[in-house]
Amino acid sequence: MTQADFVNIVMPFKDKVFRLAKRLLVSKEEAEDATQEILLKLWNNQDKIEDYNNVEAFSMTMTKNFCLDRLKSKQAQNLKIVHSNYQDNNVSLQKQVELNDSVDWVSKIIEALPEQQKIILQLRDIEQYEFEEIAEMLDMNQTAIRVALSRARKTIREQLTNTHRYGIK
Amino acid sequence: MVLNNIEKLLEKYDNGETTLKEEQQLRAYFAQNDVEPHLESYKVMFQYYSKTKQEKFTKDVPLKPKKNNLYKWISVAAVAVLMFGAYTQFDFNKKRTIDDLSHEELLAYNQTKEAFNLLASKFSEGTTNVKVLGIVGTQFEKASEKVDYINEFSNTTNKFFKNK
Structure with a gap:
């Protein structure tokens, strides 16, 4: 397998790997390192890539495990929390500030969720995987995934409505 | 009527029962600017999701071509064969009476x-x-x-x- 072949295989999901890593590790730098690590691991095991029927699902599983390990390890104590800047061109400044604030809130709320729910929410609501795929990636049954997802969604919305009310009144 | 439909979908959504297609509908609805005030929190949520999805991994990954250890081992094997050959040859050279x-x-x-x-x-x-x-x-x-x-x-x- 040449480098070009490898890049073609990896290209479609490398951003997904990065976003999942960032969801779990919060810091952009940490997520970048993790993604790099995952891609290098794939590259070094390129002979085996053809054996996996779903490289993407395999990579996502690998990312999840890697990030959880990372969080457990001592190095994780050096994690930095970095916020991205969100922009919206269509709204007025007043609204934009407000919106930025609430969008920021979403990420804060998600950050506070249990790891399991974080991963499932990321895979479903952001990456839009089918439940079957998520079940394969996380080695869980679909009902458990639905339950966790429902909990995560409800928590986010509850907290969002709360912050909104506090913000206004 | 549309709103009714959306609210139904949202309930399903909260219970984790929507399909990807239905979620796509919700996304499309919340992507527009005017949304019912009581659904504002959903809007923020979906907005966040679509924003996050645009994030890209931009760092370069140095892919070193895999080192081929075969040649190394071939040379080791060759040396071993030579040594063995020399050893046996030496043995035969011993004078026999x-x-x-x-x-x-x-x-x-x-x-x-x-x-x-x-x-x-x-x-x-x-x-x-x-x-x-x-x-x-x-x-x-x-x-x-x-x-x-x-x-x-x-x-x-x-x-x-x-x-x-």
């Missing part, structure tokens, strides 16, 4: 020895014959010397004739 030979080897040894002896005797016969040839040669040389004398003699006689 006739006492070490087995019966058959001794037999073969004696036979070859006899054969060589035979060859040697024939060879010496041959050399005596050649010696005879040598003798003939010397005789011939002597004869040719004598012929030289005759030549000299005839030269002098010729001179005599010229002087006359």
